[in-house]
Amino acid sequence: MKLSPVAIFHGPFREKFGIPRQSGLADTLEGTVVLEKAFASPEALRGLEAFGRIWLIWGFSANRQEGWSPTVRPPRLGGNKALGVFATRSPYRPNPLGLSCVRLERIEGTVLHVRGADLMDGTPIYDIKPYIPYADAFPEAAGGFVDEVDWPELTVVLPAGTPLSETETEALREVLAQDPRPRYQQDPQKVYGLSFGAWNVRFRVEGNILTVLTVN
Amino acid sequence: MKLSPVAIFHGPFREKFGIPRQSGLADTLEGTVVLEKAFASPEALRGLEAFGRIWLIWGFSANRQEGWSPTVRPPRLGGNKALGVFATRSPYRPNPLGLSCVRLERIEGTVLHVRGADLMDGTPIYDIKPYIPYADAFPEAAGGFVDEVDWPELTVVLPAGTPLSETETEALREVLAQDPRPRYQQDPQKVYGLSFGAWNVRFRVEGNILTVLTVN
Numbered sequence: 001m002k003l004s005p006v007a008i009f010h011g012p013f014r015e016k017f018g019i020p021r022q023s024g025l026a027d028t029l030e031g032t033v034v035l036e037k038a039f040a041s042p043e044a045l046r047g048l049e050a051f052g053r054i055w056l057i058w059g060f061s062a063n064r065q066e067g068w069s070p071t072v073r074p075p076r077l078g079g080n081k082a083l084g085v086f087a088t089r090s091p092y093r094p095n096p097l098g099l100s101c102v103r104l105e106r107i108e109g110t111v112l113h114v115r116g117a118d119l120m121d122g123t124p125i126y127d128i129k130p131y132i133p134y135a136d137a138f139p140e141a142a143g144g145f146v147d148e149v150d151w152p153e154l155t156v157v158l159p160a161g162t163p164l165s166e167t168e169t170e171a172l173r174e175v176l177a178q179d180p181r182p183r184y185q186q187d188p189q190k191v192y193g194l195s196f197g198a199w200n201v202r203f204r205v206e207g208n209i210l211t212v213l214t215v216n
Numbered sequence: 217m218k219l220s221p222v223a224i225f226h227g228p229f230r231e232k233f234g235i236p237r238q239s240g241l242a243d244t245l246e247g248t249v250v251l252e253k254a255f256a257s258p259e260a261l262r263g264l265e266a267f268g269r270i271w272l273i274w275g276f277s278a279n280r281q282e283g284w285s286p287t288v289r290p291p292r293l294g295g296n297k298a299l300g301v302f303a304t305r306s307p308y309r310p311n312p313l314g315l316s317c318v319r320l321e322r323i324e325g326t327v328l329h330v331r332g333a334d335l336m337d338g339t340p341i342y343d344i345k346p347y348i349p350y351a352d353a354f355p356e357a358a359g360g361f362v363d364e365v366d367w368p369e370l371t372v373v374l375p376a377g378t379p380l381s382e383t384e385t386e387a388l389r390e391v392l393a394q395d396p397r398p399r400y401q402q403d404p405q406k407v408y409g410l411s412f413g414a415w416n417v418r419f420r421v422e423g424n425i426l427t428v429l430t431v432n
Binding site: 001002003004006022023024025039041042043044045046047048050051052053055057059070071082083084085086087088089093094095096097099100101124126127128129130131132133134135136137138139140141142143144145146147 | 217218219220222238239240241255257258259260261262263264266267268269271273275286287298299300301302303304305309310311312313315316317340342343344345346347348349350351352353354355356357358359360361362363
């Protein structure tokens with residue numbers, strides 16, 4: 001099957017570092033889904049505004065050439081346990097499709113304003129579907145390895161007077177609380193740089209405290 | 217993007233008539249997901265058995281050639297209201313991808329035994345992902361037009377002594393309770409024939425009672 005993008009995602013992450021590891025982890029994070037020209041009819045979205053959430057099926061474009069292997073090492077398990085690729089949401093899969101459930105805030109023409117996406121800016125979207133609770137929501141389903149590990153959030157300390165809006169501040173806080181560092185890095189002196197929209201965010205982590213040094 | 221099937225679905229429906237309109241509506245319905253040769257490594261499934269549910273991303277192969285239009289008429293609305301294609305789960309979409317959450321019963325080698333699928337026998341599967349409740353389960357999300365309509369189930373009357381197993385009987389009952397008739401057909405004399413696995417099921421509907429005449 002050949003797929004063509006029906007839309008492009010736009011959001012504050014232009015590189016992989018910092019992108020939440022699943023949708024919903026940074027629930028305030030804003031983004032837009034912009035229908036591509038060939039599909040840019042408001043008619044194609046009629047009735048979607050009555051849904052609180054939507055599915056995005058999208059392409060892991062940044063690493064398509066790297067191929068796949070039968071097992072992967074999920075970051076949530078510290079990178080030291082190999083699981084089957086189909087038992088994870090890893091991008092390195094036979095068909096590099098991503099699946100994300102995002103909040104639908106509003107629709108303007110052929111632009112969907114969403115929150116909570118775990119997508120990079122420029123990501124091609126191959127399908128948009130309404131979230132249907134009776135078919136999609138199973139809060140009691142056993143969650144495999146995801147249930148087995150604690151994923152404690154960091155406490156985020158922001159400097160006073162950043163140039164960020166209130167919403168951006170809250171979204172950045174959610175993003176950083178997830179601890180974007182590679183699992184094996186624990187150097188409290190190391191300064192990390194995160195590209196967040198127009199801003200460059202520098203931070204350090206000591207224990208479970210993440211301190212933002214500058215936002216500019 | 218070009219996709220290759222990673223697996224093929226096998227189940228009791230060899231034609232479209234009778235297939236539940238979403239996954240989960242016939243929760244007992246058995247099916248198997250058989251990994252394709254190029255991906256048939258038990259390693260690729262390691263750890264998946266600890267998940268209660270999985271996502272299948274699959275292809276609407278039977279109607280790919282029919283193309284898409286910006287609006288469709290969902291059967292749930294009686295076929296008389298047009299909605300945007302992206303506001304529905306209609307098969308007639310720009311990229312004919314289906315998304316279904318099914319129960320994972322067990323894994324044998326490279327065969328996944330599932331329940332509740334809304335897929336036709338022979339459907340190509342392009343991705344298998346674990347269902348992760350914190351990222352996927354939002355029972356309170358507003359369900360758009362799906363919330364607006366009642367979809368009363370039919371009472372199913374089965375004849376005594378069919379050749380079906382207990383599980384098949386329960387699955388058939390769930391399938392028929394969904395009322396597989398086209399929305400506009402209300403003739404109580406009309407006899408419908410449903411292909412269900414090896415069986416041919418003949419039934420009639422009067423009011424909200426569906427009576428199975430024969431199973432053979």
